[in-house]
Amino acid sequence: MDFVVATDLEEALDALGRGALPLAGGTDLMVGVNAGQRPDNVVALRRVRELRQRNGQRIGAGVTWRVIEDEGPRALAQAARTVGSPQIRNAGTLGGNVGTASPAGDGLPFLAAVDAEIELTSREGVRTLRWDEFFTGVKETARRTDELITAVVLPAALPGRQEFAKIGVRNAMVIATVACVVTRADDGTTTVALGSVAPTPIRIPEAEELAKTLSDPGSAALDEFQHLVAAGVRPITDHRSTEEYRRHGAGVLARRLLTRCLREGAA
Amino acid sequence: MNPVGVVTQVNGREIARSVPARMTLVEFLRDELGLTGTKVSCELQVCGVCTVLVDRKPVSSCAFLAVDIDGREVTTIEGVASDGKLHPIQQAFIDHFALQCGFCTPGFVMMAVALLEEVPQPTPEQVVSYLEGNICRCTGYRSILEAVLDAADRLERASP
Secondary structure (H helix, E strand, O other), X not given: OEEEEXXXXXXXXXXXXXXXXXXXXXXOHHHHHHOOOOOOEEEXXXXXXXXXXXXXXXXXXXXXXXXXXXXXOHHHHHHXXXXXXHHHHHHOEHHHHHHHOOOOOOOHXXXXXXXXXXXXXXXXXXXXXXXXXXXXXXXXXXXOOOOEEEEEEOOOOXXXXXXXXXXXXXXXXXXXXXXXXXXXXXXXXXXXXXXXXOOOOEEOHHHHHHHHOOOOOOOOOHHHHHHHHHHHOXXXXXXXXXXXXXXXXXXXXXXXXXXXXXXXXXX | OOEEEEEEXXXXXXXXXXXXXXXXXXXXXXXXXXXXXXXXXXXXXXXXXXXXXXXXXXXXXXXXXXXXXXXXXXXXXXXXXXXXXXXXXXXXXXXXXXXXXXXXXXXXXHXXXXXXXXXXXXXXXHHHHHHHHOOOOOOOHHHHHHHHHHHHXXXXXXXX
């Protein structure tokens, strides 16, 4: 096993060009290593300073959940607080979450909700992909093996109201069975994004269209909104939950978060 | 295996070593430095027993690379007591019988050290939430909670 410790971006990109697997906070990959997996070629990234930079709407891929808890946009900070334990939040990074691309990645619904872009850097240059171009399947992305996820780029203006919540079997240390972000801008534009209910994070355009016409948190049309979300997700049954429960949970969670956004708007 | 130079401080002691790139921090602490107070259990970062502080922040040393402590400060359970005197958190754990078999104790104490540095007077809810990543299989959680809250009071009384 060839194990390179990169101290700057150049070294990291060189190693990736030779086929190394990127290791960020280690909260996913090291678990496999401890279980006996020995990837042939690994490049450790924690020493790469460039990845830890935050610059306006550009969040370096190596920024930890602990930092995002305090400094991230509202719904991403809410998501950060539900990632693992304090120990994991001190090690795990946003870029690692994006790179692993688990359907249950806690940071991913927010990225979908605000149409974030993923910045990829290689020896050949930099390209950015929209979240829906980047996430292609369960733990599959459009990243080429020679590319490093260097940042997540958020749009210049973020919606004024944003809410995150997730469902799991307990309150702590839990991998989501449903996760949801609802955002709402002052003009009523609403986005609804979910995780753990499809191979990739997904948006529900039909529900967003309907939500745009709503302003009353007590509106009877919220039933229809909930139904559209439940109908729009594509969950599976696995060891964590069932398709039926996830579908139901998706509708309930989205409705609850939209209600919160509408209440805040009315206040 | 390609060794990497590491210069670090462990419990206040300067250490310069050549470390295999793949070595985990807990292997380095236990096998290279003989600091066996830090335990290993799950190796999945879900039990908290291997918690140490890197630059005063708790991390799971089972999944943290030893090379990544270069230029940083590490505190282990061996570095908590000073001048032959237990830290008030350790004393509170003893006084509240906050350990049975004791295997999880180093991890819980390190988390309590980090928490009380960040939040000197936490609510019971804050303590429970901060300790969410640490497991006590003897299930002595109530006495651990009491010990941490009492330690917070002791530390406040002790500080000028």
